[in-house]
Amino acid sequence: MVLVIIFVGALAPSIAPYDPDRLNVRERLAPPSVKHPFGTDHFGRDLLSRVLFGARTSLAVGGIVAITSLAAGAVIGCLAGYFGGMTDLIVMRIMDAWMVFPAMLLAMALLAAFGPTAANVVLALSIVYTPRTARVVRAAVLRTRDETYVEAARAIGCSPTRVLRKTIIPNVRSQMVVQASFTFAYAVLVEAALTFLGVGAPPEVQSLGALLDQGRPYLRQAPWYMLFPGLTATWTIVGLNLLGDGLRDTWDPKLTDA
Amino acid sequence: MGAYIARRLIGLAAILVVVGFMAFLLVHLTPGDPAAIMLGPEATSQDIARLRGELGLDSPLHVQLCTWFLRALHGDFGKSYYYGTAVSREFLGRLEPTLLLTALAVIVAVVTGIPLGILAALRHNSIIDQASMTLAVVGVSMPQFWLALNLILLFSVRYGWLPATGYTFVRDGICSTLRYLALPALALGLGQAALIARMTRASLLEVMRSDYVRTARAKGVRQCRVILLHALRNTAVDILTIVGLSIIICISGVFVIEILFSLPGVGRLVVGAVRRRDFPVIQGALVYIGGFIALVNLAVDLLYAWMDPRVRLS
Numbered sequence: 001m002v003l004v005i006i007f008v009g010a011l012a013p014s015i016a017p018y019d020p021d022r023l024n025v026r027e028r029l030a031p032p033s034v035k036h037p038f039g040t041d042h043f044g045r046d047l048l049s050r051v052l053f054g055a056r057t058s059l060a061v062g063g064i065v066a067i068t069s070l071a072a073g074a075v076i077g078c079l080a081g082y083f084g085g086m087t088d089l090i091v092m093r094i095m096d097a098w099m100v101f102p103a104m105l106l107a108m109a110l111l112a113a114f115g116p117t118a119a120n121v122v123l124a125l126s127i128v129y130t131p132r133t134a135r136v137v138r139a140a141v142l143r144t145r146d147e148t149y150v151e152a153a154r155a156i157g158c159s160p161t162r163v164l165r166k167t168i169i170p171n172v173r174s175q176m177v178v179q180a181s182f183t184f185a186y187a188v189l190v191e192a193a194l195t196f197l198g199v200g201a202p203p204e205v206q207s208l209g210a211l212l213d214q215g216r217p218y219l220r221q222a223p224w225y226m227l228f229p230g231l232t233a234t235w236t237i238v239g240l241n242l243l244g245d246g247l248r249d250t251w252d253p254k255l256t257d258a
Numbered sequence: 259m260g261a262y263i264a265r266r267l268i269g270l271a272a273i274l275v276v277v278g279f280m281a282f283l284l285v286h287l288t289p290g291d292p293a294a295i296m297l298g299p300e301a302t303s304q305d306i307a308r309l310r311g312e313l314g315l316d317s318p319l320h321v322q323l324c325t326w327f328l329r330a331l332h333g334d335f336g337k338s339y340y341y342g343t344a345v346s347r348e349f350l351g352r353l354e355p356t357l358l359l360t361a362l363a364v365i366v367a368v369v370t371g372i373p374l375g376i377l378a379a380l381r382h383n384s385i386i387d388q389a390s391m392t393l394a395v396v397g398v399s400m401p402q403f404w405l406a407l408n409l410i411l412l413f414s415v416r417y418g419w420l421p422a423t424g425y426t427f428v429r430d431g432i433c434s435t436l437r438y439l440a441l442p443a444l445a446l447g448l449g450q451a452a453l454i455a456r457m458t459r460a461s462l463l464e465v466m467r468s469d470y471v472r473t474a475r476a477k478g479v480r481q482c483r484v485i486l487l488h489a490l491r492n493t494a495v496d497i498l499t500i501v502g503l504s505i506i507i508c509i510s511g512v513f514v515i516e517i518l519f520s521l522p523g524v525g526r527l528v529v530g531a532v533r534r535r536d537f538p539v540i541q542g543a544l545v546y547i548g549g550f551i552a553l554v555n556l557a558v559d560l561l562y563a564w565m566d567p568r569v570r571l572s
Contacts, residue, residue, distance in 0.1 A: 097276030100548045102510030109540050112532040113287040185399065192401050193514050199532045212404060223411060230404035237399035
């Protein structure tokens with residue numbers, strides 16, 4: 001599922017049947033047909049093409065957020081977990097406080113401070129999801145820190161960076177990737193909600209959330225307008241969640257349900 | 259237990275201090291002058307200077323921090339520049355719809371989620387299990403506002419059973435309030451139900467494999483007694499955690515839901531404040547909502563310790 005949507009997002013320019021911005025006033029709010037499989041919007045623009053480009057934006061936002069929050073969270077989590085003591089206590093207290101804010105609220109507050117642009121949405125969401133990753137990484141580092149092979153590496157005089165890179169990170173990598181795939185899913189979801197509320201990226205930036213927002217006034221006359229962007233978003237997020245579950249089950253048999 | 263409570267309360271205080279600090283820093287994260295941003299491009303330099311004075315932006319940072327904390331301790335987050343009233347008053351006036359909505363949504367989530375999870379766990383690997391878990395993944399993944407729009411389409415556009423938007427306060431009759439809150443609570447709660455079902459199932463499956471359940475079965479206790487008395491009691495701790503989590507996720511969802519259903523609650527106040535960049539209101543929201551969630555977490559942990567003595571001793 002994820003592959004399909006990434007494929008579609010990457011190839012949007014070449015597979016879209018029409019230019020997503022081409023207006024065709026005569027075909028306003030046309031229902032789905034062979035010519036326009038997803039129907040058209042209030043300017044007569046082809047919805048399939050718009051959904052394809054929207055998915056591209058949403059995926060890009062989610063992907064960048066997953067990678068940046070993973071990197072930042074990994075650094076913080078490794079430092080806190082490996083060094084322990086006061087560093088750990090202070091850093092994790094800050095992370096705990098950071099996490100009491102619901103993701104939506106913190107993202108909105110940060111956007112109010114930074115200003116609503118697409119780049120700031122990515123920045124704000126990365127900040128929101130960093131502590132969650134940091135926590136997972138820290139827990140994983142704590143579990144492996146006292147293993148014999150880590151001690152051995154320390155005993156032969158490896159520097160902390162080397163110990164982390166060579167012995168600890170390979171062992172927590174799987175959990176990091178699992179966490180990143182969930183972050184990806186959440187980021188797509190929250191980005192859509194932010195745009196929908198009109199506090200995210202400006203409407204010129206086509207994303208699935210923007211399409212849903214634009215389709216809302218036409219709920220009665222043209223239900224397909226918000227049906228297809230919503231289905232696409234759900235599809236993407238289901239795929240990402242299943243990917244996360246699958247990866248977790250493969251790498252960590254202890255955590256599986258049955 | 260006393261020592262445990264004391265330790266947790268200190269932890270809570272520490273979190274609240276950091277929360278306050280973050281809310282304070284928010285204004286200073288803005289590129290440029292926060293006062294100018296709040297007033298918009300048409301403001302004169304006198305207006306900006308006056309607002310800077312009101313917000314205390316001209317004094318040194320540590321002085322600002324101290325005054326801000328002292329006032330926040332009294333619940334004073336300044337005045338909303340848009341409404342011109344105290345931030346705390348704005349919040350109090352909008353508490354009712356938000357609290358009712360959250361409570362109803364949590365009830366919807368618990369009442370549908372837990373039975374679904376139990377059913378899936380008991381008929382493990384059956385069609386019911388597969389179907390409910392598929393439903394759960396889809397429920398977790400669906401954008402809440404999209405589900406809400408579909409509910410509006412179905413229940414108020416197609417059948418006209420329930421009002422799509424609006425709200426009446428409880429003092430004007432609770433029946434009408436509930437009618438207005440039915441769709442929002444469903445929209446908010448069903449997504450959580452999916453999550454609760456998933457977690458209940460996982461927790462119950464683990465318990466069902468334990469030795470004491472096997473022993474109970476072996477000595478001939480009837481199936482429903484095994485489930486109710488032996489298995490469910492031991493998943494209660496997990497379910498409690500899930501309910502706590504669900505309250506938090508519901509609060510996260512009130513922003514979108516309140517906008518969509520035009521409910522005059524805290525969520526709409528905050529979204530409006532973000533659009534207008536009304537910083538005192540946003541700061542208040544961070545502290546109030548963050549504090550509320552920290553309290554929910556604390557309550558869950560204390561109940562947890564009360565139910566399971568191993569927690570408070572470790």
